[in-house]
Amino acid sequence: MKILFVFNHPAPYKINLLNEIAKFYELDVIFERKSNSNRPKDFYYKEECNFNVEFLNGIYFGEENHFSFALKNSIKKNHKKYDLIIMNGYSTVSEIIAINYMIKHKIKYILYVNGGVIHRVEKKIKRKLKQYLISNANTYFSPCQKSDEFLVYYGANKEKIYNYVYSTIYEKDILNKPLTLKEKQAEREKNGLSNNFQHYFVTFGQFIDRKNNMLLLELFAKLPNYNHLTLVGSGEEENKYKQFIKEHHMENRVKIIPFKKQPSLLKFLHCFDYFISLSKEDIYGHMINEALSQGLPTIASNRIVSSYNLITNNYNGFIVDISNKENILDIMQNLINKVDPNNCLKTSRENTIEKMITSHLEVLKEFKK
Numbered sequence: 001m002k003i004l005f006v007f008n009h010p011a012p013y014k015i016n017l018l019n020e021i022a023k024f025y026e027l028d029v030i031f032e033r034k035s036n037s038n039r040p041k042d043f044y045y046k047e048e049c050n051f052n053v054e055f056l057n058g059i060y061f062g063e064e065n066h067f068s069f070a071l072k073n074s075i076k077k078n079h080k081k082y083d084l085i086i087m088n089g090y091s092t093v094s095e096i097i098a099i100n101y102m103i104k105h106k107i108k109y110i111l112y113v114n115g116g117v118i119h120r121v122e123k124k125i126k127r128k129l130k131q132y133l134i135s136n137a138n139t140y141f142s143p144c145q146k147s148d149e150f151l152v153y154y155g156a157n158k159e160k161i162y163n164y165v166y167s168t169i170y171e172k173d174i175l176n177k178p179l180t181l182k183e184k185q186a187e188r189e190k191n192g193l194s195n196n197f198q199h200y201f202v203t204f205g206q207f208i209d210r211k212n213n214m215l216l217l218e219l220f221a222k223l224p225n226y227n228h229l230t231l232v233g234s235g236e237e238e239n240k241y242k243q244f245i246k247e248h249h250m251e252n253r254v255k256i257i258p259f260k261k262q263p264s265l266l267k268f269l270h271c272f273d274y275f276i277s278l279s280k281e282d283i284y285g286h287m288i289n290e291a292l293s294q295g296l297p298t299i300a301s302n303r304i305v306s307s308y309n310l311i312t313n314n315y316n317g318f319i320v321d322i323s324n325k326e327n328i329l330d331i332m333q334n335l336i337n338k339v340d341p342n343n344c345l346k347t348s349r350e351n352t353i354e355k356m357i358t359s360h361l362e363v364l365k366e367f368k369k
Helices: 012-021 070-081 093-104 124-135 145-153 181-190 213-220 238-247 262-271 287-292 305-310 325-338 341-349 353-368
Strands: 002-007 026-031 052-055 059-061 065-067 084-087 110-112 139-142 161-163 199-206 227-234 254-257 274-277 298-301 317-320
Touching: 002 012, 002 070, 012 026, 012 353, 026 070, 065 093, 070 093, 084 093, 093 124, 139 145, 145 161, 145 305, 161 353, 181 262, 199 213, 199 262, 199 287, 213 227, 213 238, 213 325, 227 262, 238 254, 262 287, 274 287, 274 325, 287 298, 287 305, 287 341, 298 305, 298 325, 317 325
Parallel strands: 002 026, 002 084, 026 052, 084 110, 110 139, 139 161, 199 227, 199 274, 227 254, 274 298, 298 317
Antiparallel strands: 059 065
């Protein structure tokens, strides 16, 4: 069976997944661009591609947008040689042009989404365009229930949705058991962090408005001084964070650490007790499983799609409404420390790259029949 996959950019975990699928199927993969403009260059590493790959030329703008007729022209020229055409997106100009061509010419395509957020209030033309592009797909691949709901809201047939596990974590990356206090203290010493605090929180990701770290800093300023926070990442809001930290005299208990690639990041998480993300919106949110894999009870925004798939209140963390500041403070002060880190590891073991590969292969088998 010959498959065409279309992706926006070559995230490392996608390359790993495609390499595994390529062991069983003949793959052509088109990437619209070589990187996401908001990702640090270190995010991308050179993985060998065991499949045919093409990067499109065109006009690049925004975080991920791309304009070119090259994708449409490639599908127009080659679609008959593929058994499946799988589109990992419908929102760039190039994707819209290509999908519209397939709809007009009755070329079947699978819409492969990595999550999705329903916008109840949005411009009518934008909603209509989403409905057109989503509802006309032949089949759908979706990672979780919230993503299923998103697809159905915009016109997908629920009976045509296939689910897969979505992960950036290998089984070998998950801790066998939670670290002891002494082990965490040793890790903090190794990484130049003070051991003079009782509770250590961490967040990581892009330093942009959508990640909502200014709210986190605002709330952290209200916590007792025996709490410590580390922000790991880079981005346009870093100076804003530093200014707030200085104005609130928190230099001693709030640290900013540069972006770390995943292997280093996972080891660095051994310094901490809890992970927190108050993001305004995440179409999925891999950081939650990455934190769980290192035994960190997690406080996650109700606007992160993966939180509903990965977090169970009082079991491995809490899902919070980011508009309810008092509740978030209460959880940070009084409840998160009661969560058993072993439960975090159990959840992560059910959401690994190995399980992601297996689930993809099981879904693709359905189309081989």
